[in-house]
Amino acid sequence: MALIAPRVTPGLAPDDARNLARSLQDSNDITVFVDGTVHRLPDEARDAVVDLLGRLGRGEAVTVSSVEEMLTTSRAAELAGISHTYLRNMTDRGEIPVEYRGTHRRIRLADIMAWLETQKSKKPAADGESTSE
Secondary structure, eight states: OOEEEEEEEOOOOHHHHHHHHHHHTTOOOOOEEETTEEEOOOHHHHHHHHHHHHHHHTTOOEEEEEEOOEEEHHHHHHHHTSOHHHHHHHHHHTSSOOEEETTEEEEEHHHHHHHHHHHHHHHHHHHHHHHOO
16 A cells, blocks of 8 residues: 655644543544534444544644555456456556555555546547548
8 A cells, every 4th residue: 555645733722732632532423513513423433533633632743644555456457357477567567557565566546546437438429430431
């Protein structure tokens, strides 16, 4: 997995940290307001937010980052609807970027999705040419 643009937030001031820690004590219920609208977070997101707030409440500095989803070549080929061998050949030719984890190839989900989009955009042009003859 590859990290994407981490953001570091320094610890809170001691009074703010104490107030936040007190608010979180014995509670996992978090209400999120976005532009005045209440949103209920899925359990995984709620847990991440509670963990983040708990760390800030302890006065800790926090780094938040995203991780790109990396796929095995088998899973990437399955998503693309192509054979594993064809996908490996495309990575060998540099048509689809690949990263290695030891001897194992890993492909970003975003790269497979981008390749699929290019295939979709090529297909209508090919279909259009065959019907205009």
